[in-house]
Amino acid sequence: MRIAFILIFTTAIAGAGCKKVLQQQVQGSYTPSNFFTSDANAQLAVNEAYKYLSFNSGASNAIWVLGDLASDDAVKGGSSIGDQPDFQAVNQFNILPTNAAVEAVWKNYYNGVFACNVVLDGLTGNKQVSSVMQQQGVAQALFLRAYYYFILTTCYGNIPLHLRVETAKEAQTHAVPQDTVFARIEQDCQAAAAVLPATVPASQLGAATKGAALALLAKTYLFHADLAGHYQLAAQTAATVEGMGYSLTNNYFDNFGAQTKYNTEAIFTVNHIISTLGTGNELNVWFAPRSPAPTNGYGFFLPTQSLVSNYETAPGGQPDPRLDYTIARAGHPYFDIAYDPGWSSTGYNCKKMCQPLSEVPAATKNVGSVNYEALRLADILLVHAEALNESGQSAAALDPLNKVRARARNSYQYDNSLPGYPNVPAGLLPDITTTDQTQLRDIIRRERRSELALEFHRFFDIIRYGKAYATAALSAVAPNFSYDNNKWFPIPQSERDANPNLFK
Numbered sequence: 001m002r003i004a005f006i007l008i009f010t011t012a013i014a015g016a017g018c019k020k021v022l023q024q025q026v027q028g029s030y031t032p033s034n035f036f037t038s039d040a041n042a043q044l045a046v047n048e049a050y051k052y053l054s055f056n057s058g059a060s061n062a063i064w065v066l067g068d069l070a071s072d073d074a075v076k077g078g079s080s081i082g083d084q085p086d087f088q089a090v091n092q093f094n095i096l097p098t099n100a101a102v103e104a105v106w107k108n109y110y111n112g113v114f115a116c117n118v119v120l121d122g123l124t125g126n127k128q129v130s131s132v133m134q135q136q137g138v139a140q141a142l143f144l145r146a147y148y149y150f151i152l153t154t155c156y157g158n159i160p161l162h163l164r165v166e167t168a169k170e171a172q173t174h175a176v177p178q179d180t181v182f183a184r185i186e187q188d189c190q191a192a193a194a195v196l197p198a199t200v201p202a203s204q205l206g207a208a209t210k211g212a213a214l215a216l217l218a219k220t221y222l223f224h225a226d227l228a229g230h231y232q233l234a235a236q237t238a239a240t241v242e243g244m245g246y247s248l249t250n251n252y253f254d255n256f257g258a259q260t261k262y263n264t265e266a267i268f269t270v271n272h273i274i275s276t277l278g279t280g281n282e283l284n285v286w287f288a289p290r291s292p293a294p295t296n297g298y299g300f301f302l303p304t305q306s307l308v309s310n311y312e313t314a315p316g317g318q319p320d321p322r323l324d325y326t327i328a329r330a331g332h333p334y335f336d337i338a339y340d341p342g343w344s345s346t347g348y349n350c351k352k353m354c355q356p357l358s359e360v361p362a363a364t365k366n367v368g369s370v371n372y373e374a375l376r377l378a379d380i381l382l383v384h385a386e387a388l389n390e391s392g393q394s395a396a397a398l399d400p401l402n403k404v405r406a407r408a409r410n411s412y413q414y415d416n417s418l419p420g421y422p423n424v425p426a427g428l429l430p431d432i433t434t435t436d437q438t439q440l441r442d443i444i445r446r447e448r449r450s451e452l453a454l455e456f457h458r459f460f461d462i463i464r465y466g467k468a469y470a471t472a473a474l475s476a477v478a479p480n481f482s483y484d485n486n487k488w489f490p491i492p493q494s495e496r497d498a499n500p501n502l503f504k
Contacts, residue, residue: 036122039133045119046137049144050206052112053270055353055372056278058286061108064301065090065101066155066489067456072473074454077302077345078290084300093480097493105155106492109148113162116145121165139195143208146188147216147268147374153181154223154460157488160495160502172499175491182224189217198244205262205271206371211244212268215375222383223464231391238384241267242400246377248407250414253325255378256352258359261371268375274360274367283353284360284368289334289343296362303327303348303454306477310449314428321411321418326352326453352454373455378404382448389444394435401444402431404451445469463487 036042055061068074069090076087086100095102119141123134152159158175161184193213200207214237221234247264254260261269272281288297303326311323328334328349330341335356341347355368381400388397409429413422432443448461462470467483474481496502 036126037128039129042119042123042126042129042133042137045115045122046140049112049115049119049141052108052115052148053144053372053374054272054279055270055281055283056272058282058300059100060104062087062101062104063109063151063155064283064456066105067459068454069101069301070478070489071458071462072477073304073307073449073458074350075302075304075346075477077299087300091478093474093478093482093486095486095490097490097496099490099492102489103492103494105489106152106495109152110162112148113145113152114165116141116148117162117165120145135195136197139192139213140208142188143192143196143213143216146185146192146213146220149181149185149188150216150220150223153178153185154463155489156491159491160499172501174501174504179224179227182220185220186217186224189213189220193217206269208268211241211246212375214241214244215267215380218380218383218387219375222387223460225387225390231387234387235384235391235393238380238387238400241380242377242384248377248381248403250407250410252322252408252411253415255373255376256325256370258355258369261369261373265377266371266373267377267380268373270372270374272369272371274364274369280367281353281370281372282366282368284355284370285365287350287352287354288365289328289349293334293340293343294337294362295334295357296365297354299344299349301350301454302344302346303350304346304477305348307449307453308348310446310453312429312450314425316425316427318420318425318428320408320429320450321415322408322450322453325411326350350454378407378451379457382444382451386441386444386448389437389440392437394437394440397440397444398432398435401440401447404447405429405431408451 036045052061058064065087069076069087070093076084076091078084089095089099090101119137123129123137123141126134157178159181160173161176161181162171162173163184192208193210196208196210196213198210200209218234218237218241221230221237225231225234246267249255249260249263249265254263255265271279273279285296286298287301288295288299290297290299308323308327308329311320313319324332328339328351330339330347333339334349334351335354336358339349343349353368353370353372355370360368381404385397385401388394388400409424412418412420412424415421432440434440434443445461445465449458452458462473470483470487471481491502
């Protein structure tokens with residue numbers, strides 16, 4: 001999704017979007033008042049608002065660094081400490097405000113916020129476009145802005161809240177409490193859900209839907225659960241999403257394959273397309289093993305032994321199939337080639353967001369076609385289970401929890417590459433029966449780690465579980481970690497320099 005010309009608005013933050021666009025010759029200048037004059041133009045602006053979801057640059061959209069390299073699930077890897085040293089610094093919690101990953105995530109997702117505000121300013125009350133374009137464009141922008149702010153506040157905590165296109169001086173506003181940001185996300189999700197369609201045609205796959213808005217709302221309630229009643233709201237909203245026709249895929253890995261990326265479990269998916277427009281998935285090369293492997297990757301994002309050990313095994317030794325769908329390890333192939341644990345300093349490589357050489361040759365490894373499932377049903381089922389358990393409804397929490405476990409173990413019935421197919425190993429991932437809240441809390445947290453491993457959620461879960469959990473999880477892998485100092489990443493130096501009112 002890319003606008004083919006430059007939109008120039010009267011603001012200094014119109015910004016720093018994409019070098020490929022900025023290097024093009026300016027073919028005209030537009031303001032919101034003279035650009036949003038047709039449905040076609042409005043659609044271009046809406047498309048631009050989706051652009052910042054993409055992983056067409058592994059360095060620009062560095063949420064994988066903050067979401068997982070900061071956790072106990074992955075380490076940087078690479079050829080040396082000097083290769084992307086700021087990513088290594090996140091690993092070790094030696095994080096300065098000038099850190100490249102910290103700067104990149106802030107810039108990328110605030111650019112997304114700005115693009116959404118352009119749409120909202122241009123379409124709200126607009127009589128020059130069709131009513132359908134006006135309503136749907138506003139609803140999509142509200143959802144996308146809520147998603148961008150969800151990422152920003154879980155990363156940085158108290159942040160500036162920009163709700164319209166502003167001049168450079170107007171944009172110099174103070175950071176507001178995280179509660180205020182979460183409340184705005186909830187408001188925008190509710191407004192978007194009231195308008196967005198339940199489904200979209202095949203030509204619009206990847207566009208926001210009512211289910212996406214409600215799924216993000218459920219997660220926000222869970223993250224904002226320090227307010228009374230929010231666990232119940234999270235549970236109720238998650239249940240609504242579950243009733244909208246989504247279903248878990250039979251095979252867990254269908255969520256991460258190029259041929260199965262539009263499936264019944266996907267609630268909100270970030271499209272990646274192999275083309276010359278820069279819409280491919282560059283994480284395919286960032287995560288693939290380095291030389292001497294024939295995969296021609298950078299070798300970043302290496303799974304840890306701690307993550308591997310989180311997966312359950314059957315009494316007979318057969319593993320949770322999600323382990324080998326997620327992580328390359330000794331004795332198991334890396335897609336269509338043999339895997340050598342010597343390719344990684346941890347002995348493991350990530351398989352999510354990656355593709356076999358038969359789909360993406362080594363020469364074009366930076367242009368993958370696997371989507372990123374930003375919101376999928378298994379995530380929302382576990383949100384539901386956690387919210388029910390924390391609100392004192394532990395018996396009810398077993399149903400969504402066991403649905404996730406059943407799909408995982410039943411992958412043995414649908415994948416003939418798994419040993420023993422089509423039989424599920426005896427005793428593997430049995431249904432949970434305990435209704436003790438404390439025991440169930442630990443089980444749900446372990447399940448969430450296995451189900452969503454290496455999908456850039458782990459650090460934010462660790463932090464919201466609280467100081468005791470976070471310290472236990474991270475102190476062994478990152479001795480510098482301090483919950484009080486590191487629960488949020490520092491606001492970047494570039495923002496501190498540009499905004500003198502930031503901390504007022």
